[in-house]
Amino acid sequence: MDAFLKEIEKLNILPRKRLIKGGKGNYKGQGFGNSLDFYGHREYAVGDDVRKIDWKAYSRTKKFYIKEFTEERQMHVNIILDYSASMDFGIPNKWEVAKKFALGMSYLTLKQNDYLSFYILNDEMKSIQKNVKGKEYLYELLKTISQSKAKGSTDFQCISNVDFFMSGITFIISDCFGEGLEQALNILCVGGQEVVLIHVLSPDELNPSYEDELKLVDMETGAIRRIQFNDKVREIYIKKMKAFIESCKNICISRKVSYVLAPTDQNPARMMAKLLGGF
Structure with a gap:
């Protein structure tokens, strides 16, 4: 054995699907989180974390946008x-x-x-x-x-x-x-x-x-x-x-x-x- x-030894098991459950880890989830893997923008909605506002996008469009990042599971x-x-x-x-x-x-x-x-x-x-x-x-x-x-x-x-x-x-x-x-x-x-x-x-x-x-x-x-x-x-x-x-x-x-x-x-x-x- x-x-x-x-x-x-050098093989790896990697998921093809985004994970929908589990704690924080090294693989992409189906939700959005605080990883460094940028997903995209969406318009600001009441209740969103203001710390996630993209101020550069605001300076160009005069609209508030939130940066979203993929979850890690x-x-x-x-x-x-x-x-x-x-x-x-x-x-x-x-x-x-x-x-x-x-x-x-x-x-x-x-x-x-x-x-x-x-x-x-x-x-x-x-x-x-x-x-x-x-x-x-x-x-x-x-x-x-x-x-x-x-x-x-x-x-x-x-x-x-x-x-x-x-x-x-x-x-x-x-x-x-x-x-x-x-x-x-x-x-x-x-x-x-x-x-x-x-x-x-x-x-x-x-x-x-x-x-x-x-x-x-x-x-x-x-x-x-x-x-x-x-x-x-x-x-x-x-x-x-x-x-x-x-x-x-x-x-x-x-x-x-x-x-x-x-x-x-x-x-x-x-x-x-x-x-x-x-x-």
Whole structure:
């Protein structure tokens, strides 16, 4: 993990949207405040702070104008990590790669002195850290997540049980094999979140190379099914998998959620650099 964190050391998490909530900080808000980032003028109204009158504008126009500056807000980053049983699959293992993404995002958040909330999700939502700030919280988080085992099934609707998400960016890291993704994204988007879905899948799920008879075991329910995996079945499977990925992508696009397909055989540090470069 140390080598991975060193690889991503120079990356930054930056919001694309203006923040609508949060204390004073380093990012633009949707309101007006006292930062040095000049926004524009508006005519003076009764009750305005006379100290904000632009006297140079008055000397030219003989009208009173107020200078407005953009607010600066602190950013909150929410990490939602799927730790259902289906994540413990594949070579490279989805759970191990997903943990790298989640801990990498957490490290960058704490390094740049923003607030972090970290949740794990299967058939319930658990808060691991909430509204913490400072790199000293990273060690505790690393220890907790390294000891966590993927188990249970995925129910995205559990996200609705969180009483409040601060304004900022929410990263969901999951293989998306669960119920309620659309409803969860609706909740986050209506709440003003900038949402990113990192869709983690293994090469064996994207393009399986199995042959002959297979015994398939659902890792979340334990259900068993035997199939003859021939070329025709492979073709049908790949078609269905592409449709599933396209469906997840379209669910995101329709809500202006950023979607990133993250195959586990690609370098996580490079994928993070590519993802964060888009912010």
